[in-house]
Amino acid sequence: xxxxxxxxxxxxxxxxxxxxxxxxxxxxxxxxxxxxxxxxxxxxxxxxxxxxxxxxxxxxxxxxxxxxxxxxxxxxxxxxxxxxxxxxxxxxxxxxxxxxxxxxxxxxxxxxxxxxxxxxxxxxxxxxxxxxxxxxxxxxxxxxxxxxxxxxxxxxxxxxxxxxxxxxxxxxxxxxxxxxxxxxxxxxxxxxxxxxxxxxxxxxxxxxxxxxxxxxxxxxxxxxxxxxxx
Numbered sequence: 001x002x003x004x005x006x007x008x009x010x011x012x013x014x015x016x017x018x019x020x021x022x023x024x025x026x027x028x029x030x031x032x033x034x035x036x037x038x039x040x041x042x043x044x045x046x047x048x049x050x051x052x053x054x055x056x057x058x059x060x061x062x063x064x065x066x067x068x069x070x071x072x073x074x075x076x077x078x079x080x081x082x083x084x085x086x087x088x089x090x091x092x093x094x095x096x097x098x099x100x101x102x103x104x105x106x107x108x109x110x111x112x113x114x115x116x117x118x119x120x121x122x123x124x125x126x127x128x129x130x131x132x133x134x135x136x137x138x139x140x141x142x143x144x145x146x147x148x149x150x151x152x153x154x155x156x157x158x159x160x161x162x163x164x165x166x167x168x169x170x171x172x173x174x175x176x177x178x179x180x181x182x183x184x185x186x187x188x189x190x191x192x193x194x195x196x197x198x199x200x201x202x203x204x205x206x207x208x209x210x211x212x213x214x215x216x217x218x219x220x221x222x223x224x225x226x227x228x229x230x
Contacts, residue, residue, distance in 0.1 A: 003230070004022070005022045006024070006025050007027070008028060008165070009028070009142055012165060027219055028219055029216075031147040031214060032215075036125075036151050038118070039125060041125045043126070044126055045127065045128070047082045048081040048192070048196045049082050049126070049128050050083045050129045050130070051083070051130055052133070053120055053123075053124060053149075054087075056094040057094075059135055062133050064159050064181070064185060065157075065185060068183075068186040069105075070105055072186060075190065076193065083110075084123065085110070087113070089112060095111050099111075121152070124148065124152040128192065128201050129155055129156070130149045130157070131159070132146055132157070132176075134161050134164075134178075136162060137163040137164045141165075142165050146170075149176075151211070153205075155175065155202035157176060157185070157188065161179065161180055166178075172210065172213070173211055175204045175211065
């Protein structure tokens with residue numbers, strides 16, 4: 001009898017499909033297009049701003065980014081740059097972790113109290129880069145924030161990458177870059193900061209097919225197609 005295996009990413013679908021000897025199809029949680037429609041911003045923030053949205057867990061190696069970011073500041077002592085962690089103060093252990101990691105660089109980061117979602121979405125749009133810290137490659141964990149990031153139109157930096165589900169989403173959406181080490185993260189940040197100084201920054205075209213394929217509307221259509229085949 002015909003049956004369908006679906007999973008939240010292709011790597012996970014492929015893994016399950018092998019176990020049960022069926023075809024596996026990725027159906028992403030996706031984003032709701034309407035969420036960003038009412039969010040209007042006047043442009044990007046004044047300093048070169050990187051934002052990390054959502055909860056931070058011990059299993060996420062944010063230290064890779066922090067080391068690269070500190071290296072950027074060391075190389076540009078007059079750097080106009082900042083990393084924002086909206087809502088992180090709600091998780092005191094993680095707030096302390098960032099404070100410890102960024103000791104001596106207090107002027108370059110900000111952890112805030114929790115805030116309304118529409119304010120977070122506006123910050124995502126106004127940032128120059130959105131940071132995502134993937135779990136290791138065996139986890140298959142996909143934070144739903146990655147879809148929100150894609151919908152924002154702001155370029156995404158994933159570090160360290162998972163060589164798996166998240167990297168696949170970034171590659172398919174063409175919305176960001178995945179780095180592994182402190183050095184390749186620093187090289188990317190240096191490149192982007194140099195461009196920022198010239199008034200240039202990356203933006204993603206949210207009307208492109210690469211992006212729209214991750215909308216819930218498109219994913220629902222994909223599920224309907226698969227059900228029709230059964």
